[in-house]
Amino acid sequence: MxxxxxxxxxxxxxxxxxxxxxxxxxxxxxxxxxxxxxxxxxxxxxxxxxxxxxxxxxxxxxxxxxxxxxxxxxxxxxxxxxxxxxxxxxxxxxxxxxxxxxxxxxxxxxWLTGKQNLERIDAAGPHGERSTRPARIALALERVGLSAAQDKKFKAYxxxxxxxxxxxxxxxxxxxxxxxxxxxxxxxxxxxxxxxxxxxxxxxxxxxxxxxxxxxxxxxxxxxxxxxxxxxxxxxxxxxxxxxGANAARVEVQTDDVGRAVEILRSLGLEAEVQEGNVRAELGDRRPEDLSHALVTGGVGLRGFTIERPSLEDTFVALTGEGFDVAR
Ligand SMILES: Nc1ncnc2c1ncn2[C@@H]1O[C@H](COP(=O)(O)OP(=O)(O)OP(=O)(O)O)[C@@H](O)[C@H]1O
Ligand SMILES: [Mg+2]
CATH class of the missing domain: 3.40.50.300 (P-loop containing nucleotide triphosphate hydrolases)
Known part of the structure; x- marks a missing residue:
């Protein structure tokens, strides 16, 4: 079957x-x-x-x-x-x-195996239908990657x-x-x-x-x-x-034509500036693809074009002014 x-x-x-x-x-x-x-x-x-x-x-x-x-x-x-x-x-x-x-x-x-524990838990619940139990348990064990260890005792887990x-x-x-x-x-x-x-x-x-x-x-x-x-x-x-989005993403452009790149980004209303040889600007509500298109059609050769989004941790720190340490 x-x-x-x-x-x-x-x-x-x-x-x-x-x-x-x-x-x-x-x-x-x-x-x-x-x-x-x-x-x-x-x-x-x-x-x-x-x-x-x-x-x-x-x-x-x-x-x-x-x-x-x-x-x-x-x-x-x-x-x-x-x-x-x-x-x-x-x-x-x-x-x-x-x-x-x-x-x-x-x-x-x-002292029961993982599988036996699931059998007990299922039988104790109000809707654990008996006929489908073995198959449901096998599926659940497989979904969490525990099939191979199902017959090990829980105390050894x-x-x-x-x-x-x-x-x-x-x-x-x-x-x-x-x-x-x-x-x-x-x-x-x-x-x-x-x-x-x-x-x-x-x-x-x-x-x-x-x-x-x-x-x-x-x-x-x-x-x-x-x-x-x-x-x-x-x-x-x-x-x-x-x-x-609320926490501004930034764009970084790597190019040999820094002056021209700054000019184009500024013409699009971005506050572009040169930092460590690369052009950087806050993205605001602009779409990255529009910027890269404008740069390329403006004759700027791109060595790199990166969007940096702040991490959730950056967002947390920006909102609380505190690090992500034990609270109390
Ligand atoms: N039964 C309790 N009696 C007294 N204080 C408690 C009790 N349970 C939790 N707390 C306190 O409540 C605060 C929040 O605890 P909680 O377990 O909800 O934090 P948590 O966000 O889940 O932390 P973690 O990321 O460490 O799991 C802690 O300061 C904790 O010491
Ligand atoms: Mg907790």
Whole structure:
């Protein structure tokens, strides 16, 4: 018998609960105090459905605490959470089966193998249909690259392998959203690449992916939207394109004809200047292809033409005036 197709293993999650356009996550005034300290302070998040949303901030800035509140694992001191337009935690039973989560590693039995742990987790859930279980487990293990280690005992798993198993448990059923707290924590570069690939694949199927990280360079490669936290407060949120656009990109031109290049760029309204033998200017709202075209048709021979966009870390530092260090 041939293996069942993927969409047979993952039958439709049912009618969408809400019309498209409703954000996957909305929080208002979300606050968590420990003693007198607000470690999450008046958070107003909006996560568009279908986005890959990077939740960024230095260690201790309140990411995990926020995620625990989103999932109803701890209760807020103040404020509200809606997932797919439904209030949490009152709509938990309805909403949470559609949300796969990974928060600081799953609770697993050390003496069982990875595969056996998934069997237990699936059987414990309300919708883990028995007939499709072996195939769903095999698929989840494969997606996280754990097939070869499935029969190893959990206690012998490395940190990265445990993290992968946690992801696999979130993938046992079709999900409208995945909420992943530092999903690549402890993974090697190969594992990190695989998870990026997996996230893109899930997003292409329409799954909203909300993931936290303190590794900004990693997030930059996979997210469509980001929010940045600092000391429990939201510093900024929005599409990656808007955030990076807001923080001016620069163009650098390498040419033997520096004078002519400056002249042409200035005629286009750029404040071009020569630095270390190269011509540099802020790009503003100009399209790079228009500039290179103007230079070439103006007779400037190009040895190099580079657009430098500020990194997310540059953006964070520009917004907070602070480095990306442990918050408290
Ligand atoms: N149960 C608790 N009691 C007291 N303080 C806490 C508790 N849980 C978290 N905190 C504090 O809240 C702040 C935010 O912690 P949180 O775990 O949300 O940060 P984080 O952004 O996830 O950091 P990391 O990147 O290191 O995972 C920290 O200063 C932490 O010490
Ligand atoms: Mg954390």
């Amino acid at each position: 041939s293996a069942p197709a993927v969409d047979q293993l993952h039958p439709s999650a049912g009618e969408p609960l809400v019309p498209t356009g409703t954000p996957a996550i909305v929080t208002e005034g979300l606050t968590k105090r420990f003693g007198s300290v607000a470690v999450v302070d008046q958070l107003a998040l909006e996560v568009p459905a279908g986005s890959v949303f990077g939740f960024l901030g230095p260690n201790g800035s309140g990411k995990t605490t926020t995620i625990r509140m989103l999932l109803g694992l701890i209760s807020p001191s103040a404020g509200e959470v809606e997932l797919f337009g439904r209030p949490m935690p009152s709509a938990s039973d309805e909403v949470l089966p559609q949300v796969g989560a990974l928060v600081e590693g799953p609770a697993c039995y050390p 490395s940190l990265g392998m445990r993290q992968r198993l946690g992801l696999a448990s979130a993938l046992l059923r079709p999900r409208r959203m995945l909420i992943l707290d530092e999903p690549t924590n402890g993974m090697d570069p190969q594992g990190t690449r695989e998870i990026r690939h997996l996230i893109r694949e899930l997003a292409a199927d329409g799954t909203t992916v909300f993931l936290s990280s303190h590794l900004l360079a990693e997030i930059e490669q996979v997210c469509t939207h980001v929010a940045m936290m600092s000391l429990g407060k939201l510093v900024t949120q929005g599409s990656l394109a808007a955030l990076q």
